[in-house]
Amino acid sequence: MKKMAIITSYFDGESYGLLGPQMAATVIQENTPFECIVIAVTHSDDKAVLTKALFGYFGKEMPIVGFSSLNGREDIFLFAKALKAEGAITFLAGPQSDVDFLGETGWRDYPHRFRGFSEAFSFALQGPAEQVFPVLEGISNGQWKNASGLLYTDDDCRIVQTPRQSWKNKFLRRVRWNNLYRVGQTGLENLTIISGQVIQHIGCPHAAQAKPVELVYPYHLDSKGEKRIRLKLKGCSFCDVSSDKGFHGALDLDTVLSQIACLPEDAEGRTISFELINENALPGLHRLIQESSGRGMSLSQIKLTLRADWFLSNENHLREALHLARKLRIRILLSSIGFESFDDRILRNLNKGLTVKTNIDAILLMRRLKKEFPLQWAYSNRDGAIHGLIHPTPWDSPETDSHIQQITASCHIHLDILPAHSVPLIIHHASGLADWIREIETSEEICFERYVSVIGWWNEALLKM
Numbered sequence: 508m509k510k511m512a513i514i515t516s517y518f519d520g521e522s523y524g525l526l527g528p529q530m531a532a533t534v535i536q537e538n539t540p541f542e543c544i545v546i547a548v549t550h551s552d553d554k555a556v557l558t559k560a561l562f563g564y565f566g567k568e569m570p571i572v573g574f575s576s577l578n579g580r581e582d583i584f585l586f587a588k589a590l591k592a593e594g595a596i597t598f599l600a601g602p603q604s605d606v607d608f609l610g611e612t613g614w615r616d617y618p619h620r621f622r623g624f625s626e627a628f629s630f631a632l633q634g635p636a637e638q639v640f641p642v643l644e645g646i647s648n649g650q651w652k653n654a655s656g657l658l659y660t661d662d663d664c665r666i667v668q669t670p671r672q673s674w675k676n677k678f679l680r681r682v683r684w685n686n687l688y689r690v691g692q693t694g695l696e697n698l699t700i701i702s703g704q705v706i707q708h709i710g711c712p713h714a715a716q717a718k719p720v721e722l723v724y725p726y727h728l729d730s731k732g733e734k735r736i737r738l739k740l741k742g743c744s745f746c747d748v749s750s751d752k753g754f755h756g757a758l759d760l761d762t763v764l765s766q767i768a769c770l771p772e773d774a775e776g777r778t779i780s781f782e783l784i785n786e787n788a789l790p791g792l793h794r795l796i797q798e799s800s801g802r803g804m805s806l807s808q809i810k811l812t813l814r815a816d817w818f819l820s821n822e823n824h825l826r827e828a829l830h831l832a833r834k835l836r837i838r839i840l841l842s843s844i845g846f847e848s849f850d851d852r853i854l855r856n857l858n859k860g861l862t863v864k865t866n867i868d869a870i871l872l873m874r875r876l877k878k879e880f881p882l883q884w885a886y887s888n889r890d891g892a893i894h895g896l897i898h899p900t901p902w903d904s905p906e907t908d909s910h911i912q913q914i915t916a917s918c919h920i921h922l923d924i925l926p927a928h929s930v931p932l933i934i935h936h937a938s939g940l941a942d943w944i945r946e947i948e949t950s951e952e953i954c955f956e957r958y959v960s961v962i963g964w965w966n967e968a969l970l971k972m
């Protein structure tokens with residue numbers, strides 16, 4: 508059998524499933540003559556051992572290696588480049604693969620901008636995994652360049668890009684959750700997962716439409732907050748999902764239930780815990796639980812990632828789902844709400860589309876529900892939830908710090924809401940905030956340093972001209 512592998516970024520000591528790469532490997536294995544596995548690579552993995560394991564897996568077959576969900580890991584990009592130099596066919600896929608292959612807008616005119624990863628990969632593939640079928644079919648005779656969603660460098664060193672297809676439900680129904688491997692002392696070792704993911708929304712409804720916004724300068728460049736940049740943004744200004752996918756709509760319930768049916772069972776014969784990928788999951792949650800039970804599935808835990816405003820406006824739907832969850836002994840864990848900040852000025856610049864009051868009201872509701880449904884409802888950091896908090900940001904000031912401290916003290920959010928570590932604001936070169944910072948660079952005739960595909964926004968990142 509011909510062989511392919513997908514390499515993806517992972518964390519040490521974990522055992523969670525990776526929906527995107529594992530579903531892609533399933534689609535390839537079930538629809539082409541290729542066996543396809545996913546190899547999860549952590550920071551501590553020895554790349555020489557990985558190379559040996561990889562070539563052991565391919566044997567005499569031509570190595571074809573996809574790279575997906577790399578989270579900006581430079582060590583894996585360098586590994587891909589070395590693999591390509593050794594004669595492997597390497598390609599970049601998954602979220603942001605097109606823009607990461609192409610490089611930052613205007614990089615040929617501005618040498619400090621990110622040049623892209625086109626040298627590290629034979630090509631990139633953006634969009635649904637099934638677009639790779641004609642590539643795999645034609646790779647041995649060079650007849651693969653007409654496939655959809657493809658980016659490659661032509662003989663004149665120009666990047667050619669073909670239009671991508673949209674997602675088809677029939678390829679979103681199945682995941683072989685046993686195709687995930689880690690590199691061990693003796694080669695590739697199968698990893699048993701204890702939690703998975705199920706996709707219900709492709710993209711995010713908050714990113715459905717571009718809207719005009721005004722964002723202020725970083726505090727270190729304009730402490731009075733008078734200078735503004737006008738932009739059109741889809742969704743939150745920092746978000747990868749919004750810039751990569753926008754919103755492609757919801758999958759039908761039958762497709763979602765088919766994915767749930769693929770999840771392995773735990774020792775008690777119940778479906779392992781899974782994260783439902785849908786920022787507005789509450790309106791359909793009762794029906795999803797009811798139908799899965801009707802099809803004989805015994806769910807253990809559903810993890811939700813929601814927006815605070817949609818959580819509040821769908822309280823009745825959630826209560827309905829919690830009553831049914833009580834009957835069926837299912838736990839609903841609100842594993843993440845992207846609060847992002849407890850200062851309105853910062854929330855406005857993040858284009859979050861909600862206020863501190865909404866965030867506080869959501870916290871109060873989460874706590875009330877815990878009293879009413881102590882066994883079915885979980886939301887706190889002690890339950891394993893990691894709520895979104897972005898700090899530091901370019902707009903931090905003594906005033907915003909003081910607001911956040913007041914809320915922390917008065918609402919005791921350190922007890923159940925705040926994560927162990929906040930996440931600094933990261934500006935990916937293709938996000939909404941990247942347009943903002945490039946506008947500032949042009950207006951002020953300054954340059955911020957690039958850290959591979961990330962743009963620095965802090966004072967120390969200013970380059971001397």
Ligand code: SF4
Pocket residue numbers: 711712713714741742743746747748749786814845
């Ligand atoms: S951060 Fe969340 S709510 Fe905002 S656009 Fe991204 S997915 Fe949607």
